[in-house]
Amino acid sequence: MTMPFYVPPEQLIKDRAEFARKGIARGRSIVVAEYADGVLLIGENPSGSLHKLAEIYDAIAFAGVGRFNEFEMLRVAGIRYADLKGYSYGRPDVTGKGLANAYSQTMGTIFTHEVKPYEVEVFVAEVGVDGDATRLYRIQFDGTLRTEQHFGAIGGQDEALREKLSEGFELGADLSTVVKLAIDAIEAVEAREILAGDWEAAVLDRNLGRRKFRRLDTAEIEAARQ
Numbered sequence: 001m002t003m004p005f006y007v008p009p010e011q012l013i014k015d016r017a018e019f020a021r022k023g024i025a026r027g028r029s030i031v032v033a034e035y036a037d038g039v040l041l042i043g044e045n046p047s048g049s050l051h052k053l054a055e056i057y058d059a060i061a062f063a064g065v066g067r068f069n070e071f072e073m074l075r076v077a078g079i080r081y082a083d084l085k086g087y088s089y090g091r092p093d094v095t096g097k098g099l100a101n102a103y104s105q106t107m108g109t110i111f112t113h114e115v116k117p118y119e120v121e122v123f124v125a126e127v128g129v130d131g132d133a134t135r136l137y138r139i140q141f142d143g144t145l146r147t148e149q150h151f152g153a154i155g156g157q158d159e160a161l162r163e164k165l166s167e168g169f170e171l172g173a174d175l176s177t178v179v180k181l182a183i184d185a186i187e188a189v190e191a192r193e194i195l196a197g198d199w200e201a202a203v204l205d206r207n208l209g210r211r212k213f214r215r216l217d218t219a220e221i222e223a224a225r226q
Contacts, residue, residue, distance in 0.1 A: 016117045020141035021156075023119025027065040029155030030123065031186060032148070033165065034134055035178040038127045038205040038212065042182045043155075044190075045200035053202045055213035057082040057094050059127045061204050065155040066120035066141075074103060074122055096126025100137035100145055108143020117141055121154040127204035127212050157189045164188055175203065179216075179224035196222040 030043035030052060041053045041063050052071075054062045056078050064071030081102055086094045103122055111117040121140055128134040136148040151169055153161035164185035173181075179201065187194055201216040208214060 016111060017142060020111070020117045020119050024066045024121055024141065025156030027067075027155055029153055029157045029161055029186065029189070030063045030065055031151070031153050031161060031165065031182040032063060032123050032125055032136055033151035033169065033178050033182055034136075034171065035175045035203075036172050037175065037207055038203050039125045039134055039136070040175065040178050040182065040201065040203050041123070041125060042179065042186075042199060042201040042216075044186065044194050044198055046198045051200065053200055053215075055202075055211070056099060056124070057086065058091060058210050059129060059204060059206075059212045060094070060096050060099060061125045061202065061213055063123040063125070063154065064120055065122075067118070070118045071120040071122055074106070074118075074120065077106070078103065078124075096124050096135050096137060100124045100139060103139045104143045104145040106143075107139060107141060111142040121158075123152065123154050125204060127206050129206045129212075157186075160189045161185050176224040179221060183221075183225050196225070 028044040030041065032039065032041050041061055043052055045052050050068055052064055054075050056062045062075050062078060064075065078099055081099060082094045103124065107118055118141055124137040126135045136152055138146045138148055138152055138154060150171060151165045165181065168181050196218050199221050201221055203214050203216065204212040205214055206212060
C-alpha cells in the first residue's frame with residue numbers, strides 16, 4: 001500500500017494562499033469609495049455581459065475580483081441569503097455586516113477544507129440611511145474580514161490603489177470628484193489610459209427609493225473624468 005505524501009500544515013496553507021493570490025492578481029482591481037450621497041464602486045471591465053458589481057439588497061452592493069464563476073456563485077448565494085432573511089424576519093434585519101460574516105465563513109471553510117481555494121476577493125458595501133453610518137467590508141480569499149474606512153480596493157493592486165486614494169480623498173466630495181479620483185488612481189497604478197467604455201461603475205445612492213443601487217452609464221463616467 002502506497003503511503004500518501006505528508007505536507008506540513010503551515011506549508012499547505014502557504015501554498016494555498018500563494019495560489020489564490022496569483023489568481024486574484026490576474027484580475028482587474030476595483031475601488032470602492034464614499035461620496036456625499038452614497039458609495040461608488042468602479043473598476044475596469046471590458047465585458048458588457050459579465051458584471052463584477054451587483055445589487056444584493058435594498059442598500060447593499062457587491063463587488064468581486066478574480067475568477068468570475070467563483071465570485072458569481074458568491075453573489076447569487078448572497079442574494080438568496082438576503083432574500084430569505086428579509087422574508088423570514090424583516091427587511092431591516094438584512095445588513096451588510098451579516099452578509100459579510102456569511103461570506104467570511106463560506107470562503108474560510110473553502111480555503112481550509114477544499115482541495116482548491118477560491119481565487120477571489122469580494123467587497124460588501126452598505127450605504128447609511130436615516131443617519132446611519134456607511135459600512136464597507138472587504139473579504140479575502142481565506143475568509144479574512146476587514147472593515148474599511150471611507151474607501152478601499154480589492155484585486156492585485158489593492159495596496160497601491162489605497163495609497164493613491166488616500167492622497168486625494170476628501171470626505172463629502174461629490175460623485176464626479178470621487179469618480180475622477182478613482183479613475184486617476186486606477187490608471188496611475190496600471191500605467192495606462194482606460195477607455196470610457198471599458199469601465200463598470202455603480203453607486204448606492206441614499207437619495208433613491210427603497211432600492212439604492214444604480215449603474216453609471218458611459219456618458220456619466222466620461223463627463224466625470226474630464
